[in-house]
Amino acid sequence: MVPDRAAGAEEPSPSEVVGRSADLRPMCRGPVPARLDDMITARRTGGPPRRSAATVALLVLLVSALVGGCAAPAAPAPDPAPRTAVPTAPLTAADVGAWLDGLVPAALDRSGIAGAAVTVVRDGHVLAARGYGSAGPGTPVDPGRTLFRVGSVSKVATAVAVLQLADRGLVDLDADVRRHLDIDVPMPRGPVTLRNLLSHTAGFEEQIRGLIRTGPGGPSLREFLATDPPEQVSTPGTVPSYSNYGYGLAGHVVERVTGEPFERYVQREVLDRAGMTTATFDQPLPAAAAATMSDGHTSVDAPPMPFEFVSPAPAGSLSASAADMGRFASALLGAPGSTPLLSPAAWALMQRPALGPDTLGALADGPRMALGLFDESRNGHLVLGHGGDTQWFHSHLQLYPAERIGVFVTTNSSGRGGADTLDLRRAVTEGFTDRYLPGPAGPAPAPDAGTPARAAAIAGTYESARRSESTFMGAMNLLAQMRVAARPDGTLLVSPAPNDVRPAAYAEVRPGLWREVGGQRLLTVRTDADGRVTALGHDAAFTELPVGPLRDATLLGTVLAGSVAVLLGALVARPAGALWRRRYGVVVATRPRADRVAHGLTRAAALAALVALTGWVVSVLTIASLGEVPLPVLRGLQVLQWIGVLGVPVAAAGVVTALRARAGAWSVTGRVVLLLALAGIAVVAVVAGLLLPSLTY
Known part of the structure; x- marks a missing residue:
């Protein structure tokens, strides 16, 4: 059977967690491509850069990127406008459909996104299955047939596969994963477990070579993982840092334990059992699936781009229709009429925080990763989800376990602006919660006389823990720095805000926990014995580390x-x-x-x-x-x-x-x-x- 939880793990407290921002895709936390925030849940804005042969122009580009694009402190921003009351409505098929029909088409027209699809399910019933825009020349998006690349939403299916094996006693989530591997993955900072892999806490540095190709003939999963694995740069379980490589290892464990290719096992035991008739991890697509695959674009104004081949497959190669993702959500939620993918014990385990304060320290005060799912709770409701992006496709899945509701939104292009898909996905996911499941916004700020001093101690420059430390790609870290400034009123101005391209202000809830002014996102602060800040945590799988003046x-x-x-x-x-x-x-x-x-x-x-x-x-x-x-x-x-x-x-x-x-x-x-x-x-x-x-x- 599946073990209950990691030592020290606690039940989630919906009042102290916040919805993780839908994964966005300009590749840095700012307008300059600098950090692959998730190149399968990554941030992406279009194709290869234009290159100039002029040395001076290129040098100016580098200097301006360092000096202006991501390095200069943001000008003080005004506090966000006070939140206005969101009209609530009954959760009915008629209202959800009308709400989406008023929201999504206008967003597509405004942003230049070519096509989108949305599915909403409750208790196994489809409340809405909508397609908008174009899937290709003369082909409208059909939510039941049109395939989208769902990127890192694939990781949820991978986590389900691992938990199925754990439920059958074939793997131990808390044992050294190397017992199942036939490749050498150095782990000098400590052994890695499946729990670490599924919660993005294995400690691996970022690696992006070969993540997405535009042609077949790439390496097998084993070959991809065995060739030049990333360095382990932090102690497992202590520093959340999103890792595609980690999910590749988890998928390889599935192969090793079952004795069959990852794609075959997941197709039979996860996708088919969930009733997903169009979904597949296969690359290239089978002929029947290829016929209904949507084109991918940078925007509606751009030509279609080639089909993307994603490696490692367990991290992001799933293709599926919006209707099939609704079936997947229903199966996970145990909706009536669906075939359960997990035992009740395994599903309960999948919803709990994977790790606790015994390893995460104060980072556990904020949203934490469950096994394969982000805690995106909002309005006092437990919400679990996962975003996913390839270069052209951008998706998000959210599950409401108590209400047995699932919401899935996907687009087939990035739009004309750096945050267009982020804004659309937030409008659908957060808008859905605010409209149909209102409630308290979260822990209220409660500053005291010591708040200004604590804010001053946090102020400084930070870099994502999801970075390269052992190679020349460390240069990209410089272009993705986050600046935190202490303001006279004791609030923090974070520029850019976590997983965003815009600044945001944060007010102190209590020492070590800060909440976005006018929003629900949380920022946790971990300090050492001397009170020095050692890490800022946000969005469950992301950590910012302080950097020195050099x-x-x-x-x-x-x-x-x-x-x-x-x-x-x-x-x-x-x-x-x-x-x-x-x-x-x-x-x-x-x-x-x-x-x-x-x-x-x-x-x-x-x-x-x-x-x-x-x-x-x-x-x-x-x-x-x-x-x-x-x-x-x-x-x-x-x-x-x-x-x-x-x-x-x-x-x-x-x-x-x-x-x-x-x-x-x-x-x-x-x-x-x-x-x-x-x-x-x-x-x-x-x-x-x-x-x-x-x-x-």
């Missing part, structure tokens, strides 16, 4: 901007000076040979550093758009970057030579400035991880 993107961006300007000026000044002297017949004394060599090496180092930066811009933007960069190219960029770093001692020697030769003030000053510029770029390269030996991404 990793502050504003400082690094300023250093980088100044250094690039100096190096560009130095490279231009040499030939410009030669032309000026030739035109006006100015003769200068010949420098000593050693000085000429040192000066030439310094200029070569400057050129190498600038070329490397250009290459990193192209590479990071390509990878952020899920393209691939050949490893020899990345290693070549590192060689160029090292040449730039080695130019620092050469430039320093040039300064010493100039001082000994009693060169003029302009000469000495110029060499000092050049030295500082090379050193500045070297510091940025080191802090960003551009020189780390691993090329994994």
